Amino acid sequence: MAVNPVFSRIDKEASRGGYAGVGSQPSGYPAAPQGSPTVPGPNFQPGPSESLSSEQLQQMYAQASAGxxxxxxxxxxxxxxxxxxxxxxxxxxxxxxxxxxxxxxxxxxxxxxxxxxxxxxxxxxxxxxxxxxxxxxxxxxxxxxxxxxxxxxxxxxxxxxxxxxxxxxxxxxxxxxxxxxxxxxxxxxxxxxxxxxxxxxxxxxxxxxxxxxxxxxxxxxxxxxxxxxxxxxxxxxxxxxxxxxxxxxxxxxxxxxxxxxxxxxxxxxxxxxxxxxxxxxxxxxxxxxxxxx
Known part of the structure; x- marks a missing residue:
């Protein structure tokens, strides 16, 4: 009880620049669930098969950032x-x-x-x-x-x-x-x-x-x-x-x-x-x- 290795482990992972399974997606743009339209990132350029309607774009940008x-x-x-x-x-x-x-x-x-x-x-x-x-x-x-x-x-x-x-x-x-x-x-x-x-x-x-x-x-x-x-x-x-x-x-x-x-x-x-x-x-x-x- 005189030492707490739990927090040492967490601090070491943080000092290496992140945690396993976190940070793989750009901040504020988590991966979209399968079957749902992809959330456009800052440099998103829709291709021929990725064109979105104005209503879809408006709905996506109106959503609050993922917490x-x-x-x-x-x-x-x-x-x-x-x-x-x-x-x-x-x-x-x-x-x-x-x-x-x-x-x-x-x-x-x-x-x-x-x-x-x-x-x-x-x-x-x-x-x-x-x-x-x-x-x-x-x-x-x-x-x-x-x-x-x-x-x-x-x-x-x-x-x-x-x-x-x-x-x-x-x-x-x-x-x-x-x-x-x-x-x-x-x-x-x-x-x-x-x-x-x-x-x-x-x-x-x-x-x-x-x-x-x-x-x-x-x-x-x-x-x-x-x-x-x-x-x-x-x-x-x-x-x-x-x-x-x-x-x-x-x-x-x-x-x-x-x-x-x-x-x-x-x-x-x-x-x-x-x-x-x-x-x-x-x-x-x-x-x-x-x-x-």
Whole structure:
């Protein structure tokens, strides 16, 4: 969850000058459906067998230019709708898992590990797949719900109210980062993307090492977070996840303005929800450490 390869993939395709399946027709002149008269381009010269009546020409030129929906390109509405769908799946599975582990505590750790490692591995499979695989994206959302539904009640039982605090902090940070990015207070550049990508990969390795350390009993089950630097590391994690939101917003904006295929709306939504889950986990850990101390 500490790195989002989905947006890196989309940005690479954009930097190469476009997306597969987009841009094959001149802008504003999409291919006409089979059986319909061809839409004349700027340099159209009708031949003997292509003469059009004045009424046909008038009708064609009176039509509005094709928008993103008609040309099969992603829109902001597409991303918002897909994000809400995935967010709803995560919430539903989280709630169901919460009640399940409440009745059967022995399932907490298996579901926790399945959700954590399953969603992490699947996120890379989705990102590097040559095709947009919607079923895999839905399974990823289910796995994230399993993880959240197993870990949240565990932390809430040890530190009452910590889940509510983490949820409020996550939503507030999401809104704040969007406003700051939109207003230009937070910049996302190619250089900052590269630096963030390297730092995120390093942080991911650190998190995996910490999971191993916690299972071995280091830091009273907290791993490296159980030491004196726990709060500082947690704050760093919150900062990383927060900036990842700005990168996500900027990547979505690039995809929409660059004319990415409509199918990419699922990838964009998947990446955004993954970042939200990451941010929530970082806040959950931070507030738990603060209550513990």
């Amino acid at each position: 993103p929906v008609q040309t099969g390109r992603v829109t902001l509405d597409d991303v918002v709708v897909k994000s809400l769908v995935l967010f709803g799946v995560v919430l539903a599975v989280t709630g169901a898992t919460w009640f399940l582990v409440g009745d059967q505590p022995g399932l907490t750790m298996p579901l926790w590990l399945l959700g954590m490692f399953g969603s992490l591995g699947l996120s890379f499979a989705i990102a590097f797949s040559k095709k947009v695989n919607v079923p895999l994206i839905m399974v990823h959302a289910v796995l994230q719900g399993l993880f959240l539904g197993a870990i949240s009640p565990t932390f809430n039982a040890m530190y009452p109210g910590v889940v509510t605090t983490a949820v409020v902090a996550t939503m507030a940070t999401f809104a704040g980062m969007f406003i700051a990015w939109k207003a230009g207070f937070i910049k996302v550049t190619d250089k900052s993307r590269r630096i963030f990508g390297m730092m995120a990969m390093g942080y991911l390795v650190f998190l995996l090492v910490n999971v191993g350390a916690s299972f071995l009993g280091f830091g009273d089950g907290w791993g490296i977070y159980g030491g004196p630097l726990g709060i500082i590391i947690s704050l760093f994690g919150v900062g990383m996840a927060s900036y990842s939101l700005a990168v996500d917003f900027d990547s979505i904006d690039r995809a929409v303005s660059g004319g990415a295929p409509q199918k990419y709306s699922w990838l964009l939504a998947h990446g955004l929800i993954a970042t939200l889950v990451w941010l929530y986990i970082e806040f959950l850990r931070l507030f738990s450490i603060l209550q513990r101390d």
